[in-house]
Amino acid sequence: MPEKMTHIPYYPGCTLKSKALGYERSAKDCARVIGFEMHDIEKWNCCGASFPLTKDNLMGLAAPTNILVEAEQHCTERKIDAQLITLCSFCYNTLKRTDFAFKEDPGKLKTLNEFLDRKYHGNVKVTHYLEYLRDVIGFDNLSKMVKTDLSHLRVAPYYGCLLLKPEKELGLDDPEEPVILHDFLDALGCQVVDFPGQVDCCGAYLIMRNPDKVLELSHKILDEAAEYGAQTLVTACPLCQSNLDQSEVVRGEMPILYFTQLLAIALGLETEHHQFDTHCVDPKSIVASCQKFKECANAK
Amino acid sequence: MQINTENNQTALRNLEIATGETISDCYQCGKCTAGCPASMDPSPSLLIHLLKLGLFNQAISAESVWDCMSCLTCSERCPKNVNPAAIIEGLKRIHLNNMDSEINLHSLGQEFLAHSTQQAVVSGFRKFV
């Protein structure tokens, strides 16, 4: 373990503080082992979840701007590089696109600074946890830290929409044929199930208006994953997790995990408080199978 | 053959200004429709076609605008750099700005509000209420 942890400002987002606590806890625990510490920024509000697509909707940018201001202050006070790490795809998308919108049109930033009576200088680099693992830690280094044998596990990576699109603004990976989660799973040593539904939409907020449609779309994704032999599916978005998980209860028995939960298992951490039990489809069997292999390896 | 008797050039221009898109750029290749996971009907390309024909009222009253879940597949695949998702959101916002919301807040069940993730509720409220 490195002697001094890198201090990384972190924006949690509402869902990660309540419905997806396991995602946040596992991510923070893993970060500590990998060598960086995620610190919540002091004061934060909901990011607004969906980035306003119409150009004239400046009001939708108010919430993310507030967060960027807070992050910038957090970093200035500590004299560190202005950056912000996120876990939720929605938050990542909204914050990063807001920052991009300001870079593209400084007039917008001026208007919002005046409206909010705050000052965002446009310096914050918004990063996703996965992006940080890939670009700063490196998947090669990550694979060296793996302590659990996951080679028996067939895992389907599910990206969803907002982690990747629009590519021009997020630049995380290719929106049609992404590899970042594939590489991540590879580094953990599990078998990656490359399935066609990995970038299809799960139905997202349509759950509010038309839950049947969400069920249909999620079923399609889960069917494809199962058809390609996946035992479990990992995602980076709490809404995808919730939609897929609720559909899976009706469909089958494939647990839907957050990628950090799997990472925590791989790194051999205590996973008791990672809230596996709040998932609709109980991932107990998956968790148990991994621990067994770990014990075997230790015995040898 | 249908003759357009509507005169909605102002409305169309306002929509273009609001969304920042150039609707006339669309050449109706249909890639957006092909990729649409919501299988919108009328489809995104048809909605844009209606707008191009000046049939603004038909486009805005289409039920399918509410089916869009802003997954941005259409926007990502458009070869002409038109953003159908933004145009659809522009149409939604015209309804919402007139206090004509798609979902009655109090018809949402307790069960849904208590157990769904915040991001679903927040996004839903942004798009439907």
Add this chain to the structure above:
Amino acid sequence: MLNEQIAMVGDRTIPPKDARFIPIFIMGQEYKVPETLTIIKAMEYAGYQFKRGCGCRGGICGACGTFYRIQGDHNLYTGLACQTVVQSGMVLAQIPFFPANRADHVDLHVAKMPPDERIATLYPEIFKCVACGTCTRTCPMGIDVMNYIALFKRGDILEGAKESFDCIMCGLCVVRCPANISQMKVAMAARRLAATQLVPRSEVTKNRAQLVREGRYEPMLEKLGQMDTEALKEIYVSREREPNLSEPGEWMPQDQSHL
């Protein structure tokens, strides 16, 4: 020019002898009032009588919320009329009442739902907040209203209840909210939920309430009820009192027969 001898009704406003007269605008009408008065006294000076929109006059009841602008300044200011001193060119609008949505929380205490879900079901409109921050800038008590709404959204009811603790329910945030949220009502429900379900229960209070329920104090009350006024006065004056600065739990009365 108004004469300073003119009827000073209400709370006996007596302006200083050499007070200057400054113009203020009430419902668009200009009045000349002595400086140094609070808004409420200035309005009474100008001849208004308050039957509503005025309560404690001490900055606590929240009845006299006021919006005002200063002529030539685009900003909209807020204040409590009983606490804000008039300034020259002040244009006033009293907001004694503003419609706010109070969800039906009759079953607040019996519901088994956890507090965060309870707030989400009672007041789903909080999820429409765009974090514009107008409420925070509006609050005459200096509460970070936007922050407590943000806390409720993420399910942190206890912190939100603490953040909103100074709220006096004047309703000025409700007036300004573009998302039609009734912040003060949400916060009130949250404080109630926090108090009933989230804050640790005090053993002492519980035990004492039990004693009350068992009728421990009924005979003492009855005895008091039978005493005449003079005798009551006497025991009131001669009662033992806890010294002002004594540490909690340190002081005990000599006569412990009533505990």
